[in-house]
Amino acid sequence: MILEVQNGSFGYPHQQKILKDINFTLSKGKILSVLGPNGVGKTTLLKCMVGLLDWIEGKSFLYGEDIKHINTKKLWSKVSYIPQSHTFAFSITGLEMVVLGRSAHLGIFEQPGIKDIEMAEEIMKQIGIERLASKDCNHMSGGELQMVLIAKALINKPDLIILDEPETGLDFHNQILVLNLIERMAHENGICAVMNTHYPTNAISISDEALMLNRTGDYVYGKTQDILTEENISKAFHVNVAVNQFHYNDRIIKSIIPISITNG
């Protein structure tokens, strides 16, 4: 077991709890999708699970060790976190951004060296984004930047990657690029991934497990196909949906289509 959350509850100061008694486990090479309506607490959950916010009650464990007791440097050498919004107040190239991902492995005053730069070049080559090495991150498209940020996460050689809405705002081509990459890093390289997503169809296409939050603070968690049902989605989002399944070449594809707002 790589990540485990036990009885996690959280609310921001002077506000009601938004996460109540969350429990889940994540094994090597598995992908967990977190879903739920806007503002329900998905980003908050990602932050709590890796100790960026403190659970009010409950705990997170990495390899069985309470995350609160893991030395920061050690924790961030095993975990990479890619937040949702990306704006940079300074000019930074794709290669420099990827090299920054090595920081958890460097000493406090240690500068990245030639080895780190070579590693960054290698990772960028592996995922097919060498062309972005000298491009300013502030001038990249959403899809290009997302791939650079995933490369930055991967150079850390993490056991767990947390991605907050990695495919939001990307066109179909870039969504597939990013999702394929997440799937490869998990299912071929054994890295665990937790991703927030607003796209149930994407969750169903790559994730092994799903956790869906709803506004009452309740949630459902389990195998993706058992969780992303018409009934569960309708309850969480107050929308009638149709879950379709069809064959495409030798694959079975599932898609989830929103139909109408539910009454009440």
Ligand SMILES: Nc1ncnc2c1ncn2[C@@H]1O[C@H](COP(=O)(O)OP(=O)(O)OP(=O)(O)O)[C@@H](O)[C@H]1O
């Ligand atoms: N630092 C904060 N202080 C107080 N309240 C906050 C803070 N950050 C988020 N919230 C509130 O907590 C709730 C959950 O926010 P969160 O960003 O976790 O939701 P989300 O499910 O990720 O939303 P979205 O799908 O819109 O990205 C929201 O009502 C939000 O306004």
